[in-house]
Amino acid sequence: MSTLLIAEHNNQSLSESTIKSATAAVQMGGDVHVLVAGAGCAAVADEASKMAGVSKVLLADDAQYEKQLAEPIADLVVSLAGDYATIATPASTNGKNFMPRIAALLDCSQISDITAVIDANTFERPIYAGNAIQTVRTSEAKKAITVRATAFAAVEMSGSAAVEAISATANSGLSEFIGEELTKSDRPELTSAKIVVSGGRGMQSGDNFPMLEKIADKLGAAVGASRAAVDAGFVPNDYQVGQTGKVVAPDLYIAVGISGAIQHLAGMKDSKVIVAINKDEEAPIFQVADYGLVADLFNAVPELEEELGKIGL
Amino acid sequence: MKILVPVKRVVDYNVKIRVKADQTGVDLANVKMSMNPFCEIAVEEAVRLQEAGTATEIIVVSVGPTQAQETIRTALAMGADRGILVQTDEQIEPLGLAKILKGVIEEEKPDMVILGKQAIDGDNNQTGQMLAALLGWSQGTFASEIALDGDKLTVTREIDGGLQTIKLAMPAIVTADLRLNEPRYASLPNIMKAKKKPIDEKTIADYSADAAPRLEIVKVTEPAAREAGIKVETVNELVDKLKNVAGVI
Numbered sequence: 001m002s003t004l005l006i007a008e009h010n011n012q013s014l015s016e017s018t019i020k021s022a023t024a025a026v027q028m029g030g031d032v033h034v035l036v037a038g039a040g041c042a043a044v045a046d047e048a049s050k051m052a053g054v055s056k057v058l059l060a061d062d063a064q065y066e067k068q069l070a071e072p073i074a075d076l077v078v079s080l081a082g083d084y085a086t087i088a089t090p091a092s093t094n095g096k097n098f099m100p101r102i103a104a105l106l107d108c109s110q111i112s113d114i115t116a117v118i119d120a121n122t123f124e125r126p127i128y129a130g131n132a133i134q135t136v137r138t139s140e141a142k143k144a145i146t147v148r149a150t151a152f153a154a155v156e157m158s159g160s161a162a163v164e165a166i167s168a169t170a171n172s173g174l175s176e177f178i179g180e181e182l183t184k185s186d187r188p189e190l191t192s193a194k195i196v197v198s199g200g201r202g203m204q205s206g207d208n209f210p211m212l213e214k215i216a217d218k219l220g221a222a223v224g225a226s227r228a229a230v231d232a233g234f235v236p237n238d239y240q241v242g243q244t245g246k247v248v249a250p251d252l253y254i255a256v257g258i259s260g261a262i263q264h265l266a267g268m269k270d271s272k273v274i275v276a277i278n279k280d281e282e283a284p285i286f287q288v289a290d291y292g293l294v295a296d297l298f299n300a301v302p303e304l305e306e307e308l309g310k311i312g313l
Numbered sequence: 314m315k316i317l318v319p320v321k322r323v324v325d326y327n328v329k330i331r332v333k334a335d336q337t338g339v340d341l342a343n344v345k346m347s348m349n350p351f352c353e354i355a356v357e358e359a360v361r362l363q364e365a366g367t368a369t370e371i372i373v374v375s376v377g378p379t380q381a382q383e384t385i386r387t388a389l390a391m392g393a394d395r396g397i398l399v400q401t402d403e404q405i406e407p408l409g410l411a412k413i414l415k416g417v418i419e420e421e422k423p424d425m426v427i428l429g430k431q432a433i434d435g436d437n438n439q440t441g442q443m444l445a446a447l448l449g450w451s452q453g454t455f456a457s458e459i460a461l462d463g464d465k466l467t468v469t470r471e472i473d474g475g476l477q478t479i480k481l482a483m484p485a486i487v488t489a490d491l492r493l494n495e496p497r498y499a500s501l502p503n504i505m506k507a508k509k510k511p512i513d514e515k516t517i518a519d520y521s522a523d524a525a526p527r528l529e530i531v532k533v534t535e536p537a538a539r540e541a542g543i544k545v546e547t548v549n550e551l552v553d554k555l556k557n558v559a560g561v562i
Contacts, residue, residue, distance in 0.1 A: 069479065070442065070452050093472045097454045100407065100442035109408055109527050112437045122531065127436050128324070132332050132339055135531040174451035174482045178467065182475035189474045195561070219562060237492045238471070243326055243433055244350050244491060252561040262329045269539065273559045275551065281544075290542035290559070293551050303548040311556060 001030035001120070005054075006077065006089040006098075009036065009044040011066065016192075017090035017149035019051060019157070024147045025088050026053035026155065027117040033058060033084070034161075037076055039066035045163045052156040062168035068094055071174040074101040079169050081106055081142065085120075091146035103144035110144040111136055115151035129243040129266035150249045150270075186217070190241070193222035195252045198241055198268070199234070200226040202257020202278065202297055206234040211301045212256060218305065218313040224248065226255075226264045242267035257297045260285030277301070314461075316359045316368045317423035318393065319414055320352040320375050322384040323434045336532040339434075348384045351429025353391075354489040357496040358459065359427050360392035367461055370394050374417050376410055378402050382512060389507035390499035396512035397421075399520070407435075409524030411443035416520025418448065423484070425466070430455050430488040441488035451481035457492040 003025045008015040018034075025032045032053055036045040037060040045059040058080065064072045077098075081087060087102055089095035091113045103110040115133070116124035122137040123145070183189070190196065197216045199209055209223070216223045224246070225239040241248055243266040253271035258264060260276070260283055268274070269288050276289035279296050286292040293300060324330055324339070325347040331340045348356075362368040373388040374397040375381040385396035399413055418426065431438035445452035453459065453468030457476065460467045466481045471490045499507070517524050545551045555562045 096438050100439035101446040104443035104446035110439050128330050131330050133534050133536050137529045137531050176480040178478040178480050180477040263326055273561050288539050291554055292544045300548055307548050307552040
C-alpha cells in the first residue's frame with residue numbers, strides 16, 4: 001500500500017509541483033517514498049526529505065538521469081516498482097513523458113492529471129479539457145498516477161526522512177540529450193504564472209501586444225493569447241491558452257479583447273479570478289468573468305496601466 | 314521509410330460538450346465529430362516527410378467504430394496512402410490501444426510512428442509513450458520539430474519553460490505537439506482521390522491484443538459552475554476590486 005513519488009527538479013531544487021503532488025500521495029494512504037533521479041542532485045534529495053509525510057527518499061545520482069529522459073527513468077522506476085502499489089509524479093511535461101512508459105512496462109493503467117483523491121483507488125480527473133470531470137476507480141494491483149499539482153496544496157516542509165542512495169540501472173542508449181533552449185524571459189512561464197494577461201482577436205495586430213506586456217510587467221504576469229490571435233499571426237503558437245494550447249489556472253486571468261470561444265474557455269476557466277475587457281457586452285467571456293469591463297481595450301488597457309501605477313505597481 | 318500514423322475520431326473541438334444526465338459519460342448523439350487536432354498534425358508531418366522524399370508510404374490506422382472510416386478518409390485526402398480500421402464499438406483505454414497498435418506495427422513494420430500527443434476527449438496523453446514501451450522503441454514526445462539524421466532522429470520537444478532537443482535511435486515513436494506544423498485542408502481533387510484509396514477492415518482479435526477495459530468509470534459530472542460575476546463601470550473600479558475585494562494584485 002505504499003507510494004513512490006517521482007520528484008521533478010532541475011538538479012538544484014525541487015519543483016513546487018512535486019511538493020504539491022506529495023499532498024496527493026499522502027492522501028492515498030500508506031508510506032510515501034520519493035525518488036530523486038538526476039545528476040549532482042543531492043541537494044534536491046535533502047529538500048525532498050523535508051516534505052511532511054515522506055518516510056524515505058531514494059537518490060539515484062547518475063549522469064544518465066540528468067535530464068530525466070523517459071527511457072532511462074522508466075527503466076530505473078520499473079526496477080524499483082516491486083515494492084509499491086502506486087507510482088506518482090506531477091503532470092508536468094516531464095512526468096507526462098515518462099509515466100506512461102513506466103505504466104506500460106508494468107502492464108498497469110495510468111490515471112492522468114488527477115485533481116482529487118477520493119480514496120486510495122478512486123480519483124477525479126478532468127476530461128474534455130475540464131468541461132467534464134470523470135471519477136475513475138482502479139482495481140489493479142499497481143497504478144500509475146500523474147497529479148495536476150495546481151489542484152493540491154503544498155505539504156509542510158517539516159519532515160526529516162532518511163535519504164538512501166541507490167544505484168543506476170544500465171543505460172539502454174535509446175535516447176540522447178542534445179540541448180535545450182529555455183525561454184529567457186523576465187516574465188514567468190505561462191502554465192505556472194500566478195497572473196496571466198491574454199489578448200485575443202480584438203488586439204487587431206501583434207504590434208499591439210506590447211500594451212499587454214506593460215501590464216504583465218507591472219503585475220509579474222505571463223502573457224498569453226487566444227487561438228484566434230495565434231491563428232491571425234499576432235503572436236507565436238506557444239502563447240496559446242485553450243483546449244489545444246496550454247491549460248492555465250492562475251490566481252488572476254485578464255482576458256483582453258477575447259470573445260470567449262469554448263476552445264479558449266477550456267484553457268482558463270479554472271482560474272481563481274477572471275477579468276474580461278471587451279467592447280462587446282454580449283461576448284461569452286463575460287459569462288465566466290468575475291469582473292467584466294465593457295470598454296474599448298485601446299482606452300482601457302493604457303488606463304489600466306496608469307491605475308496600476310497609482311497603487312504602486 | 315514507412316510511417317504509421319494512428320488517428321482518433323473525437324468530438325469536434327468547437328463543440329460544447331454536454332454531460333449525460335445519468336452521469337455515465339458525455340452525450341455523443343448528433344454531435345459533430347472530427348479528427349483529433351493533434352492527430353491531424355501527425356498526419357500532416359508524415360505527408361510532409363513523404364513530399365520531402367523521406368517517407369515512401371504512409372499508413373493510417375484508427376481503432377474505433379465504423380464511422381472512424383471517415384476520419385481515415387480525411388487522412389487519406391491529406392495525402393496518406395492507405396488505411397486500416399480496427400473496428401470496435403468499445404471504449405478502448407490507452408494501454409489496450411497501445412497493445413492493438415503494437416500488433417499492427419508487428420504486421421506492417423513501419424520505421425517510424427507519429428501520433429498526436431493526446432486526444433482532446435480523454436486528455437490522457439499516454440498512448441504514444443505506452444506504445445514505445447511495449448515495442449522497446451525510443452520516444453520523442455510533444456515534438457515541435459523532427460529531422461532525420463542518418464539512422465538517428467533528432468526531435469525538438471516542447472517542455473515546460475522552453476524547448477529540448479534529443480537524438481533518438483530508430484525505429485522511433487514521435488508524438489506531435491501544436492507547433493510541429495499547420496495541417497493543410499484537403500483539396501477537392503484529393504478528397505475524390507481518397508475515396509479510391511484502400512481501407513483494410515480488421516478486428517481487435519486479428520491482433521490477439523488484450524484490450525479489455527481495466528478502469529471503472531464511476532461517474533462523469535459537470536465541473537463546478539462559476540458564480541456569476543459583476544460588471545464594473547471603470548478601470549479604477551476594476552483595480553479597486555482586484556486589490557481590495559479579490560486580493561489578487
